[in-house]
Amino acid sequence: xxxxxxxxxxxxxxxxxxxxxxxxxxxxxxxxxxxxxxxxxxxxxxxxxxxxxxxxxxxxxxxxxxxxxxxxxxxxxxxxxxxxxxxxxxx
Amino acid sequence: xxxxxxxxxxxxxxxxxxxxxxxxxxxxxxxxxxxxxxxxxxxxxxxxxxxxxxxxxxxxxxxxxxxxxxxxxxxxxxxxxxxxxxxxxxxxxxxxxxxxxxxxxxxxxxxxxxxxxxxxxxxxxxxxxxxxxxxxxxxxxxxxxxxxxxxxxxxxxxxxxxxxxxxxxxxxxxxxxxxxxxxxxxxxxxxxxxxxxxxxxxxxxxxxxxxxxxxxxxxxxxxxxxxxxxxxxxxxxxxxxxxxxxxxxxxxxxxxxxxxxxxxxxxx
Numbered sequence: 001x002x003x004x005x006x007x008x009x010x011x012x013x014x015x016x017x018x019x020x021x022x023x024x025x026x027x028x029x030x031x032x033x034x035x036x037x038x039x040x041x042x043x044x045x046x047x048x049x050x051x052x053x054x055x056x057x058x059x060x061x062x063x064x065x066x067x068x069x070x071x072x073x074x075x076x077x078x079x080x081x082x083x084x085x086x087x088x089x090x091x
Numbered sequence: 092x093x094x095x096x097x098x099x100x101x102x103x104x105x106x107x108x109x110x111x112x113x114x115x116x117x118x119x120x121x122x123x124x125x126x127x128x129x130x131x132x133x134x135x136x137x138x139x140x141x142x143x144x145x146x147x148x149x150x151x152x153x154x155x156x157x158x159x160x161x162x163x164x165x166x167x168x169x170x171x172x173x174x175x176x177x178x179x180x181x182x183x184x185x186x187x188x189x190x191x192x193x194x195x196x197x198x199x200x201x202x203x204x205x206x207x208x209x210x211x212x213x214x215x216x217x218x219x220x221x222x223x224x225x226x227x228x229x230x231x232x233x234x235x236x237x238x239x240x241x242x243x244x245x246x247x248x249x250x251x252x253x254x255x256x257x258x259x260x261x262x263x264x265x266x267x268x269x270x271x272x273x274x275x276x277x278x279x280x281x282x283x284x285x286x287x288x289x290x291x292x293x294x295x296x297x298x299x300x301x302x303x304x305x306x307x308x309x310x311x312x313x314x315x316x317x318x319x320x321x322x323x324x325x326x327x328x329x330x331x332x333x334x335x336x337x338x339x340x341x342x343x344x345x346x347x348x349x350x351x352x353x354x355x356x357x358x359x
Binding site: 033 | 241246270
């Protein structure tokens with residue numbers, strides 16, 4: 001029992017190339033399937049950022065990315081925005 | 092008779108479509124079904140060679156369509172399995188030798204004569220693919236667990252859906268369980284999670300496929316079929332509606348750290 005668990009922990013390591021392959025495929029297929037142009041995603045990224053900065057101070061050093069993800073037949077657009085605090089005028 | 096028309100397809104070339112077609116056709120025939128294999132890879136035919144029937148091809152699909160021979164005359168009957176026949180592809184013609192309408196008509200006629208009409212589709216998504224899938228009731232998509240093959244399989248699954256070919260099922264070919272175990276190869280579950288289609292079977296990488304292919308004897312014909320042959324037989328049984336569990340891949344004992352640790356504690 002313990003060995004099986006250990007074996008799984010050691011063998012199914014997150015750094016294996018299969019995990020990388022799977023993550024890359026998920027991303028590329030989400031884009032392939034929606035047939036959305038990379039320029040459009042960049043445009044969406046800019047516009048989301050415009051809206052967010054109206055209400056929040058954001059962390060300029062952190063990466064802000066917009067990605068498409070696909071899980072079991074449905075696609076989601078995920079925006080990951082690192083924020084510092086809400087702007088005082090909106091409190 | 093109203094046979095099932097199944098197209099065997101993939102996005103990327105070289106994943107084992109033709110090998111799968113030959114072995115599934117042979118496996119179904121050895122189960123007592125009547126099967127016709129259509130080589131729809133016009134210009135690049137190979138199914139005749141994999142079946143060991145290359146010397147017996149007289150007419151091809153083109154002579155049938157041009158009315159130079161009857162459909163029955165063009166069918167090459169297998170001597171090992173009387174239930175199996177091949178309709179050969181045109182060798183020296185471009186891929187647009189056949190139209191989708193002609194393909195539909197042909198598969199319809201063959202479905203009245205055979206239990207299974209299996210179409211070996213050309214790789215890619217060009218006109219040849221579109222011709223080959225027209226007339227098919229369902230599809231088997233073949234992939235290997237590699238990024239390029241899986242991505243292209245996904246594209247093909249999308250196109251099959253758009254063309255109205257029923258719910259495709261997946262064959263994962265050239266699977267290497269040891270590499271999947273160490274997470275150096277996408278596992279069956281990884282591939283299924285990405286493609287979200289039903290699994291029809293997993294065929295392990297097997298060197299004997301090469302030797303049997305060289306001889307023109309599909310691996311399912313072996314007296315005691317090696318793992319890849321057994322996997323194709325299982326797939327044929329699933330096509331027939333049987334509930335056959337997935338093969339367990341026996342992995343040789345690891346001699347890594349955990350195995351040594353286990354040996355230390357269990358005295359093995």
